[in-house]
Structure formats: structure tokens, C-alpha cells
Amino acid sequence: MRYTRYLRIKIGSLWTSGFKCILAGEILKYFTWAQICSVYIVEAKNVFMDRTEIADLGEFGLINHLTQNIELQNASSVVGVGDDAAVIDHFGKQTVVTTDLLLEGVHFDLTYTPLKHLGYKSIIVNLSDVYAMNAIPTQVTVSIGISNRFSLEAVDEFYEGVFAACDKYGVDLVGGDTSSSQKGFIISITAIGEVATDKFVRRSTAQNGDLLCCTGDLGAAYVGLLFLEREKRIYIENPQIQPDLEGEQYVIGRLLKPEARKDIIAFFEEAKLVPTSMMDISDGLSSEILHICRQSEVGCTVYEEKLPIHEEMKRAAFKFEIDPTACALSGGEDYELLFTIAQGDYDKLVLNEQISVIGHIIDPVEGAHIITKGGNKHAITAQGWNAFK
Numbered sequence: 001m002r003y004t005r006y007l008r009i010k011i012g013s014l015w016t017s018g019f020k021c022i023l024a025g026e027i028l029k030y031f032t033w034a035q036i037c038s039v040y041i042v043e044a045k046n047v048f049m050d051r052t053e054i055a056d057l058g059e060f061g062l063i064n065h066l067t068q069n070i071e072l073q074n075a076s077s078v079v080g081v082g083d084d085a086a087v088i089d090h091f092g093k094q095t096v097v098t099t100d101l102l103l104e105g106v107h108f109d110l111t112y113t114p115l116k117h118l119g120y121k122s123i124i125v126n127l128s129d130v131y132a133m134n135a136i137p138t139q140v141t142v143s144i145g146i147s148n149r150f151s152l153e154a155v156d157e158f159y160e161g162v163f164a165a166c167d168k169y170g171v172d173l174v175g176g177d178t179s180s181s182q183k184g185f186i187i188s189i190t191a192i193g194e195v196a197t198d199k200f201v202r203r204s205t206a207q208n209g210d211l212l213c214c215t216g217d218l219g220a221a222y223v224g225l226l227f228l229e230r231e232k233r234i235y236i237e238n239p240q241i242q243p244d245l246e247g248e249q250y251v252i253g254r255l256l257k258p259e260a261r262k263d264i265i266a267f268f269e270e271a272k273l274v275p276t277s278m279m280d281i282s283d284g285l286s287s288e289i290l291h292i293c294r295q296s297e298v299g300c301t302v303y304e305e306k307l308p309i310h311e312e313m314k315r316a317a318f319k320f321e322i323d324p325t326a327c328a329l330s331g332g333e334d335y336e337l338l339f340t341i342a343q344g345d346y347d348k349l350v351l352n353e354q355i356s357v358i359g360h361i362i363d364p365v366e367g368a369h370i371i372t373k374g375g376n377k378h379a380i381t382a383q384g385w386n387a388f389k
Contacts, residue, residue: 052152074138076194077172086174088139088192094200096193098129104184112228115154117256118187119161125282126191127169128260128335132280133202134268135195137169142176145186169262199274201339206277206296210340212359213349215264218285219324220313222331224248224255226320250312258335264354271348278339284332287382290368292338299366302359302380304373329370330383 078087088095102108102122110118123140130137142162146155166173171191231243245252261280268274277296281288285307293300307328317324340361341349349355359370368380 050153053148072172072174073170074172076138077174086139086141088174090138090194092197093194094197096130096133096135096195096200097190098126099188099190100126100129102187102189104186108185109228109232110185111232113256115157116161116164119158119163120165120257121161122187122189123162123165123169123171123191124258124260124335126189127165127171127262128258128280128282130191130193131261131265132278132337133193133195133200134265134275134278135193135200136265137171137191137193139172139174139192140166141190141192142173143178143188144176145179145181145184147181147183147185150185169260201275201278202295203277203279203292204295206292206298206340206361207342208298208361208363209343210276210361211343211346211349211357212289212300212302212338212340212361213355213357214281214285214308214336214338215261215354215356216334216336217308217310217313217328218281218334218336219317219327219329219331220251220254220310221258221333222255222327223313223316223320224251224253225333227252227316228255248316250310251316254313255333258333260335261337264337264352267352271351273341273345273348275339275341278337281334281336281338282332284330284383285334285338286329286380287332288338289380290382292340293361293364293368296361297364299362299364300359300368300380301362301366302368302370304370306356306358308356308358329380 076088076090078089100122102125104110108118108121122142126140127137142159144155144158162173165171227245227248231245234241235243277292279288279291289300289302292298304325307325309324309328313327314324317327346357349357369377370380371377
């Protein structure tokens with residue numbers, strides 16, 4: 001098992017150096033796909049040389065172990081872990097609350113998702129919802145359900161990612177719960193934020209004539225998922241074949257370690273710009289556009305040539321012979337922001353290269369449609385993520 005320790009050191013160095021790709025690059029010079037998977041497929045109970053059973057600690061011992069070094073960062077966190085409930089005081093600001101449930105086999109696959117990255121991403125997906133309300137996240141609670149497949153060391157690795165995200169985004173872990181699970185890993189995160197009175201932004205307030213905008217680039221996470229799923233299938237069929245992920249660090253990184261758009265909310269504050277409506281892009285751009293149109297009772301026109309598509313995503317999509325535009329519209333898990341602004345605020349937007357104007361809001365009777373590069377007009381349909389399919 002000596003290679004296991006070396007591989008974990010290599011993976012750790014990739015994290016601290018900014019995260020490139022745990023399945024590509026240098027580590028593949030030394031290890032097979034089977035060896036890489038053996039570190040993270042937790043069904044392999046004896047993969048770690050030192051394994052501590054959670055049952056040996058018990059529930060309260062586990063909670064004490066996980067929370068013993070928590071330090072609160074925000075003045076609004078009056079009481080954190082240790083009492084029956086946390087106490088939060090946002091000093092006159094309004095409070096924003098959001099919850100996400102993540103289930104193994106539905107929202108993530110531990111075959112290729114390192115636990116540290118899973119912990120980090122679990123926090124990010126919730127913070128993204130808070131930012132989408134034009135608010136600042138301040139606290140989170142983390143609840144998990146785990147089976148005896150998971151050792152204490154595995155849970156520690158998950159929480160390393162949780163704490164890394166909390167530190168980076170300046171939020172406090174103030175509570176949560178732990179329970180046994182008969183099957184799979186269950187994660188429930190609640191994020192709490194604050195916003196100045198009446199400065200929050202909803203999905204339902206877009207106005208006719210507004211500009212439709214989004215941040216960053218779209219579709220890369222979906223293509224990263226295609227690569228990892230492909231290599232998983234190949235490994236299952238033939239464990240001796242090494243993965244072919246060379247050069248795909250960008251798209252895989254966008255899937256395994258996304259970031260929330262804290263920078264955009266800070267930009268809005270500096271530019272004195274308040275969107276007329278906003279939401280985050282988690283289920284695919286087309287689905288989110290239709291949410292805003294439906295709840296605001298408006299239509300929209302989107303221009304294909306304006307969609308922000310990274311060159312790395314475009315190149316990777318062509319390897320699967322799929323249209324990059326389709327990935328951008330329906331991929332999901334981008335965790336970018338989709339928002340509308342009044343046309344009079346356009347001059348403020350040009351100060352930020354991370355924002356793209358992709359269309360505009362129109363009368364609801366005209367519906368929601370996209371104009372292709374060839375000038376054709378098509379109705380926008382929701383083909384993104386659906387948790388119940």
C-alpha cells in the first residue's frame with residue numbers, strides 16, 4: 001500500500017497549488033486508474049493503513065472531533081457550535097436562508113469525486129444561492145448521514161473541504177447534525193446570509209427592456225462530467241486501461257471544484273448597481289432563463305453568439321461530437337449568476353470582463369427564444385438538470 005500514501009501526497013499538493021486535476025497530469029505517470037480509484041472508492045474498507053471506525057467514537061465523540069478547532073469569523077455569529085442552537089444577530093440587516101440536499105448516486109459519484117472536493121463543493125453550491133439574492137453569506141450548518149463504509153479519516157477529508165470553503169468565503173460553521181445511513185452518503189447544508197434592508201434581488205422582478213446577463217463561462221462542468229463518466233465506464237470494463245484525461249484540467253476542475261461569484265456581488269456594491277432580477281445557474285442556463293421569464297411574467301431574446309463559452313470547453317465538447325452551445329444552454333452545475341439590469345446601467349457593466357450581455361427582456365406574448373448564429377429563431381426549452389428524472 002505504499003503507493004497509496006504517495007498518491008495522497010501528490011493529490012494534496014495539487015490542491016494547495018490551486019487544483020489542476022486529480023485524475024490527469026503528473027499522477028498518471030505513476031499510477032493506474034485502479035490505484036487512483038482505490039484511494040477514493042470508500043467501499044474498499046482497508047485502503048488506508050490506519051482506519052478509525054466512527055462507531056468507536058460514537059455520535060458525540062464524532063461531533064467533538066469535527067468541531068473542536070472551529071473559530072468564528074463574523075460578528076453576527078453570537079453563539080456557534082456547542083449549544084442546542086446557534087444564535088445569529090445581523091444587526092438590522094435582513095436574513096437570507098437556503099438549504100440544499102446532496103445524495104450519493106444522485107448528485108455525486110464517489111468513484112471520481114474526492115471527499116475533500118465534495119466537502120468544498122457542498123458549501124459552494126449553497127453560498128451561490130445566497131449570492132444570487134444579492135446577499136453575503138455569513139454562516140452555514142452541515143448535516144451528514146454516513147454508513148460504516150466511511151472511516152473517521154474519510155469524514156475528516158470531507159470536512160477539510162468544508163473548512164477550506166468556509167475560510168475562503170468568510171463564513172462560520174455554526175451547527176449541523178450527524179446520523180448513520182443504511183446506504184450512501186447524505187449531505188444537507190443550510191447557508192445563512194445577510195443583506196441590507198430591501199436590497200435583496202428576486203427572480204420575479206425582471207422588467208420589459210432589461211438586459212439579460214450572465215457571469216463567467218458556461219457548459220464546462222457538464223463536459224467535465226462526460227469525461228469522468230466515460231473513464232468510469234472504461235475502467236469498469238477493463239481496470240488495466242489508464243484514463244485518457246490529458247489536457248482536460250479546466251473542464252474537470254469546473255465540475256469537481258466550482259467557485260461561487262462573491263466577486264460579482266462585491267462589484268455590484270462598488271458600481272452601485274442593483275440587478276432587477278437574479279438567480280444562480282445550477283440546473284442549466286435554459287432552465288434558469290425560463291424560471292426568470294415565468295416568475296417575472298416576461299419573455300426574452302437570447303443570442304447564441306453572445307453566450308460565454310471557454311475555448312477549453314469548446315475543444316473538449318468537440319471530442320464528444322456535441323455542440324458547445326447545447327452544453328452552455330443545458331449543462332448545469334456552472335454556479336454562475338444570471339441576472340437582468342436596466343438598460344441605463346449598461347455603462348457600469350463594461351467595467352467587468354466577467355459579465356456578458358446575452359440578450360434582453362421582451363413582452364411575455366413573444367415568449368422566450370434564442371437567435372442562432374445563422375439568424376434562425378428557436379424557442380428556449382428547459383433541458384437542464386431535473387432531480388426527479
